[in-house]
Amino acid sequence: MAAEVDLDWLLQEIDVLAAISEEPAPVVTRVLFSEADLNARQHVKQLCTGLRLNLREDAVGNIFARWDGTEPELAAIATGSHVDAIPNAGKFDGVVGVLGALAAIRSLQAEGFKPRRSIEVIVFVAEEPTRFGIGCLGGRLLSGALRTDRALALTDDDDKSLRQWLHDIYGRETALDSVVRERGSYAGFLELHIEQGPILDRAGIAIGAVESIAAPATLRVQLTGEGGHAGAVLMPDRHDALLAGAEVALAAEQAARESQSRDSVATTGVFRIKPGAVNSVPFRADLEIDVRDTDLAARDTALQRIQSDIARISHRRSVSAATAILNQDAPAVCDPELLKTIDHSAAILGLTSLRMVSRAYHNALFMAQICPTAMIFIPCRNGVSHRPDEYASPKAISNGSSVLAEVLRKLAE
Ligand SMILES: [Zn+2]
Numbered sequence: 001m002a003a004e005v006d007l008d009w010l011l012q013e014i015d016v017l018a019a020i021s022e023e024p025a026p027v028v029t030r031v032l033f034s035e036a037d038l039n040a041r042q043h044v045k046q047l048c049t050g051l052r053l054n055l056r057e058d059a060v061g062n063i064f065a066r067w068d069g070t071e072p073e074l075a076a077i078a079t080g081s082h083v084d085a086i087p088n089a090g091k092f093d094g095v096v097g098v099l100g101a102l103a104a105i106r107s108l109q110a111e112g113f114k115p116r117r118s119i120e121v122i123v124f125v126a127e128e129p130t131r132f133g134i135g136c137l138g139g140r141l142l143s144g145a146l147r148t149d150r151a152l153a154l155t156d157d158d159d160k161s162l163r164q165w166l167h168d169i170y171g172r173e174t175a176l177d178s179v180v181r182e183r184g185s186y187a188g189f190l191e192l193h194i195e196q197g198p199i200l201d202r203a204g205i206a207i208g209a210v211e212s213i214a215a216p217a218t219l220r221v222q223l224t225g226e227g228g229h230a231g232a233v234l235m236p237d238r239h240d241a242l243l244a245g246a247e248v249a250l251a252a253e254q255a256a257r258e259s260q261s262r263d264s265v266a267t268t269g270v271f272r273i274k275p276g277a278v279n280s281v282p283f284r285a286d287l288e289i290d291v292r293d294t295d296l297a298a299r300d301t302a303l304q305r306i307q308s309d310i311a312r313i314s315h316r317r318s319v320s321a322a323t324a325i326l327n328q329d330a331p332a333v334c335d336p337e338l339l340k341t342i343d344h345s346a347a348i349l350g351l352t353s354l355r356m357v358s359r360a361y362h363n364a365l366f367m368a369q370i371c372p373t374a375m376i377f378i379p380c381r382n383g384v385s386h387r388p389d390e391y392a393s394p395k396a397i398s399n400g401s402s403v404l405a406e407v408l409r410k411l412a413e
Contacts, residue, residue, distance in 0.1 A: 003107040003405035007398045010103040014397075017043065017083065017099065018091035026388040030085040032126040032137075033165050040083045044123055047102055051109065053121065058179045060151070060166070061125035062138040067105055069118040069412060075187040076118035077411045078371070079104075079404060082127035082138075082363065090390025092380065096397055097192040098123050104405035115412035117187060124363045131156045134327065139363035141179045143370050145329065148176035181370055188338055188411055189367040192376045192404045194392050196360050198383030206351040206399045208377030209342040212294040213358040213365045214263055215331040217303050219289045221248060221310060225319040227275065227283030238281060242273045244319040245285030251309035252289050261298035263357065266291045266306065294331045294357055303328070332365050335372035338407075342376055345406035351399055376403055 020040045022029040030036040041063060048055055048065035056064045066076065081097025101121045108115070125138035132154040140146035152163040152174075166174040195201070200208050225241035226233075249268040256266035270288035289306065293299035307323060314321035339355070346353040358364075358375055367373045378400035381391040 003104065003111065003402055003409065005103045005107045005398055005401040005405060006110075007394055009106065010099055010397060010401060011394055013047065013099050013102075014091055014095055017095055021085075023088070026090070028085045028089045028091050028388070029087045030083065031087065032084050032128070032131040033169065037084050038169075041123065041125075044083060044098060047099075048121065051102060051105055053105070058142075059174050059176050060138055060141055060179050062142060062179065063123040065121040065123075067115060067119045069115040071116050072118055074117045075184060076120040077408060078120045078122050078186045078189045078367070079191065079408065080122035080124065080363075081191050081193055082124045084126055084128050086128045086130050086386055088388060089386050090388055092194050092390055092392045092397075093196065093385055094127055094193070096194055096378065096392060096400060100192045100397065100401035100404055103401045104408055107402075107405050108409060113409060115408075117412040119408055119412050120186070122363075127363060132162060135361065136363050136366055139366035141176060142181050143366040144180045145366050145369060148179070151176055183370045186367075186371040188335065189364065189371050189373045190338065190376060190404060190407060191362055191364040191367075191373075192378070192400050193362060194380040194385060194390070195377040195383065196380065196385035199356060200354065200377060200379035201381060201383060203354065204352075205354045205379070206396070207342070207346040207353040207403055208356045209339050209346075209353055210358045210364075210375035210377055211334045211339055211355050213332040213334070213361055213368070213375070214292045214294045215296070215299070215329040215361055215365055216290050216292045217299060217328040218326040219291065219303065219306065220324045220326055221245070221287040221289065222322040223248070223285040223287070223314060223319050224322075225283050225317070226281070228281045230279040230281060233281055239318050240281050241285040241319055242282035244313055244317045244321075245271060245273070245287050247313045248287060248306075248310050249289075251313065252291070252306050255302040255305040255309070256291070259293070259298050259302050261293050261295045263292075263294045263359070264298055264302050265293070266302060288326075292359070296330050299331065300328075329361070329365060330369070332368035332373060334368070334374040338372055338374035341407050341410050342374060342403065345403045345410065348406055349399070349402055351403065376400055376407070
């Protein structure tokens with residue numbers, strides 16, 4: 001018998017959570033540590049308690065809600081996502097994976113299912129990078145991908161550190177070492193999420209089984225040339241930082257275009273110049289370049305090529321270049337057995353499914369470092385996300401949560 005998710009409950013809870021926002025509906029804004037973020041997490045904890053799940057919260061704020069199995073010593077099956085939201089976001093990103101997991105558990109409970117393995121819902125803290133400029137803070141710490149001392153020293157735009165924030169919220173000094181989970185802590189991890197791209201919606205396919213997750217490297221480039229009067233400094237004497245930066249941005253584009261891998265992408269998303277006056281030669285250019293791929297070697301090859309291009313360009317233009325790699329995450333390959341279980345579960349429910357790549361990254365990217373991992377995608381209208389008009393249909397949400405319920409049943413029985 002296939003699980004039947006209580007869609008009315010699920011849609012209602014999505015709306016309740018959407019109303020916990022720093023901005024009025026339809027805008028959802030829940031930046032890490034805002035009142036809305038803390039209240040949303042509190043609300044989810046209450047829902048978990050209502051389902052008689054055992055609650056635990058770690059030192060950084062990741063929430064764990066466990067449905068104990070009849071053999072609790074076995075590694076649990078984990079599922080979950082996040083409830084924080086960037087400014088001016090919609091109500092489905094992350095939330096579908098958290099509330100959809102609770103709805104899945106609710107339906108399994110309602111039919112009297114007794115899991116042999118425990119099932120644990122994880123609500124990851126700070127998936128979005130809004131406050132500290134780094135995505136998946138909770139997942140990174142949990143998987144050990146981010147050192148705890150580096151995390152505590154992260155600062156926001158007001159120069160307030162994570163250490164200070166945690167101190168203010170919990171009223172004590174917080175050590176984060178206890179957040180790290182060892183490899184093998186979980187038998188598997190599944191994240192249900194809206195696609196945030198148009199493939200499923202366009203093709204009319206109900207379920208995406210994510211087989212790989214692209215990962216970013218972020219390169220910060222600081223170019224320092226020589227400024228001067230736009231009229232007085234003649235062209236042979238110029239060391240224009242902006243023009244060097246322009247060449248670097250084009251070199252980044254070319255590195256991705258000429259990569260052997262179809263999934264290589266490079267984006268210069270930050271480009272600031274100083275002094276920024278029409279009659280002054282720019283003496284400084286600050287760039288940030290995001291390079292991604294599903295293939296680690298191809299991504300790192302592109303990154304290296306960009307770095308050597310920067311050295312060549314800055315040398316030729318007699319501009320000094322300082323570079324720093326802000327993060328260099330490994331892409332994830334999802335677990336083939338979990339993917340088969342997703343395909344099979346979709347088939348049981350009479351739903352179409354498609355193997356696909358996640359080009360955005362999620363907590364699943366980091367969970368893949370400690371346990372077999374896969375993601376379940378559902379379509380969202382026109383692939384729109386991170387906007388108030390982000391929309392996933394009730395049917396799509398019900399499909400995703402039902403497939404998750406089937407997968408959890410299979411893995412926990
Ligand atoms: Zn998300």
